[in-house]
Amino acid sequence: METPSDRLHAACLWLESEQAAITDQLIQWAEIASGSHDTRGLQRMADRLRSDWQQHGLTLQPTPVTEIQEIDAYGELVSWKTVDALVASRRPDASRRVLLAIHFDTVYEADSVFKQCRWLDSHRLGGPGVVDAKGGLLVMMWALAAIERFQLAEEIGWTAVLNPDEEIGSPASAGLFQQLAVAHDFGLLFEPCLPDGAMVSDRKGSGNFTVIVRGRSAHAGRDPESGRNAIVLLAKLIGEIDRLNDFQLGTTVNVGRIEGGGPLNRVPDLAIGRLNVRVDDRAAQSQFESQLRRIVERANSNEGFSVALHGGFHAPPKIVDASTWAIQRAVEASIATTDPAIRWQPTGGACDGSKLAFYGLPNVDTLGPRGGNLHSPEEWVDTATLVPKATSIVRLLTAYARGGESIG
The missing domain is CATH 3.30.70.360 (Alpha-Beta Plaits)
Known part of the structure; x- marks a missing residue:
């Protein structure tokens, strides 16, 4: 008789067998330009995401966000509409629910000359948005695909949010995050970890x-x-x-x-x-x-x-409190088999995890792959960390579903 441990083992093996496919998918996603102001490119990326998620039986629902207000070059306040956010969910009526999130916009606008990926060595892939945050998008999708494929977390519900405006401060999707924060127990965000593998604790x-x-x-x-x-x-x-x-x-x-x-x-x-x-x-x-x-x-x-x-x-500033500390300990346990010495480090960078914490949802926000040189033509990702990161999320949510982790 197949046990939950058997299914977890099978899920991890499945993810390992998909390493080449995951890497190929990352290259394809990164070469779809999706700068925060490039609504045509953002829509192309959104369409591709919906198609690829559907391949795993996961449906991303377009979800309207508010208009963005900015000061134009004439000093006037103007409003413009970005593309819809994408939201997927399973078991929304479950008593315990997890919110997962990451953005699909990048800092590379339509006129950027940084458009192609290239290998820097056997594991390091350079390209626009490869680590911030299309690598994180892949980690989240494949982790959820494994969880549902192998029926590992049917005791809990989850919601996944993919937003189009994080790189400009999430002005359109902030309301969506505020709405969802109150309906979940904790959050997992897939921004990249730091170049040396450290994860972020406090944020400015x-x-x-x-x-x-x-x-x-x-x-x-x-x-x-x-x-x-x-x-x-x-x-x-x-x-x-x-x-x-x-x-x-x-x-x-x-x-x-x-x-x-x-x-x-x-x-x-x-x-x-x-x-x-x-x-x-x-x-x-x-x-x-x-x-x-x-x-x-x-x-x-x-x-x-x-x-x-x-x-x-x-x-707003994000300060680690007791609830966040509990999630950090659970994350450490989920990664212990591959990286037993996680280091937490404060950073000056901000992300949507800061908003969610302000809205009352404790979260860890650097669950994406390792990489560096963000927001520059030298951006890179360590593709060898994609599968281990996805596997750690599978272990984390499986343990939480079984009641083995006190989180949030």
């Missing part, structure tokens, strides 16, 4: 802000004194904002983009500065927001200028 909070300076246009030769140079005032503001960096406190500010100006014989009446800030905790978050508002308020006292601030924190 992250916010994106836009400062819009409007001045007064004038002829730079005939009557420059009647103009109000928006670029000059923004430059002064940027100096003040940069001084909000406090490395001892853990607050880092990066002014990442400047827009404005035109003909050199015209005083520019519009300048836009875009910045990202990272903070260690909620107190530092509140302090930075107050300081930034004061800088903008003072700038508005300049005659002939109007200064506006847009944006906010899209990922």
